[in-house]
Amino acid sequence: MSSSAMNPPIQDQLQTLTISPLTVTLKRLPHLTDDLPNLQTQNNPLQNNSFYHLCDDGFYISHSDVILRQIVFDFSGNFPSSSPHLAYHRAGPRKEIFxxxxxxxxxxxxxxxxxxxxxxxxxxxxxxxxxxxxxxxxxxxxxxxxxxxxxxxxxxxxxxxxxxxxxxxxxxxxxxxxxxxxxxxxxxxxxxxxxxxxxxxxxxxxxxxxxx
Missing domain, CATH: 3.40.50.450 (Rossmann fold)
Incomplete structure (x- = not known):
C-alpha cells in the first residue's frame, strides 16, 4: 500500500473534529484539483521576496487552518447545541501555488x-x-x-x-x-x-x- 493511501491528505482527514464541547464539521469547498487533478505545485514566489522569505510559520496558511462559520458565542447563556458546527478552510497565502x-x-x-x-x-x-x-x-x-x-x-x-x-x-x-x-x-x-x-x-x- 502506498504512503499516500495510508496517510491521506490532511484536508481529507479533517471531516469531523470534536473540540469539547463543540463538534466541528469541515465543509469542503470546490478546488482546482477537482477538475485539474494533475496540477503540479511550485514554491510561492513570496518566499524569494526580502519582505516575506524570513516570515515564521504563522504567515502561511496550512490545510489544517480553518475558521468557524459561527464565531461568536455567549458563555452566559445556553452554550451552542451539540449539533455539528460548520468550519471552512481559511483563505490566505500558501507556501505552494499551482x-x-x-x-x-x-x-x-x-x-x-x-x-x-x-x-x-x-x-x-x-x-x-x-x-x-x-x-x-x-x-x-x-x-x-x-x-x-x-x-x-x-x-x-x-x-x-x-x-x-x-x-x-x-x-x-x-x-x-x-x-x-x-x-x-x-x-x-x-x-x-x-x-x-x-x-x-x-x-x-x-x-x-x-x-x-
Whole structure:
C-alpha cells in the first residue's frame, strides 16, 4: 500500500473534529484539483521576496487552518447545541501555488453597486500581483461584467494605478445585471485572456448590502 493511501491528505482527514464541547464539521469547498487533478505545485514566489522569505510559520496558511462559520458565542447563556458546527478552510497565502505567475493572465472587474475603497482594492491587487508575484499580464474590465464584450480591456500596471486610491467610485466603472454569460465566455477566449492556458478573474463590488 502506498504512503499516500495510508496517510491521506490532511484536508481529507479533517471531516469531523470534536473540540469539547463543540463538534466541528469541515465543509469542503470546490478546488482546482477537482477538475485539474494533475496540477503540479511550485514554491510561492513570496518566499524569494526580502519582505516575506524570513516570515515564521504563522504567515502561511496550512490545510489544517480553518475558521468557524459561527464565531461568536455567549458563555452566559445556553452554550451552542451539540449539533455539528460548520468550519471552512481559511483563505490566505500558501507556501505552494499551482500556477506559474509569469504565465497567468488576470482580469479585474468591478460589478454591482459602489462601496468604499474599490479603487484602493484595485490598486493593491495590481501592485501585489506585479511586485510580489511577478504577474505581468493584468487587465481591467470596464463597466462591469458586460465590459468583457462591450469594450476593450485596459492593461494595468503599478504606474497607471499609482494614484487611483485618491479617487472616488471605481475607475474601472461598474454596472448592475444585464450581462450575457455566453458573450463573456466568448470574449475571454477571443481576447486571449487565457492565451497562456491560465486565466484568473477577480470580481470586486457590492450587491445591495452584501459584498461580492
Amino acid at each position: 500556477f506559474n505567475p509569469k504565465q497567468v493572465c488576470v482580469a479585474i472587474v468591478t460589478c454591482g453597486g459602489l462601496c468604499p475603497g474599490l479603487n484602493t482594492v484595485i490598486r493593491e491587487l495590481v501592485v501585489g500581483l506585479w511586485e510580489l508575484y511577478g504577474v505581468r499580464e493584468i487587465f481591467g474590465i470596464k463597466a462591469g461584467y458586460r465590459g468583457f464584450y462591450s469594450g476593450d480591456p485596459i492593461r494595468l500596471d503599478p504606474k497607471l494605478v499609482h494614484n487611483w486610491h485618491k479617487r472616488g467610485g471605481t475607475v474601472l466603472e461598474t454596472s448592475r445585471g444585464g450581462f450575457d454569460l455566453q458573450k463573456i465566455v466568448d470574449a475571454i477566449q477571443n481576447r486571449r485572456f487565457n492565451q497562456h492556458g491560465l486565466e484568473s478573474n477577480i470580481n470586486c463590488g457590492f450587491d445591495s448590502d452584501k459584498p461580492n
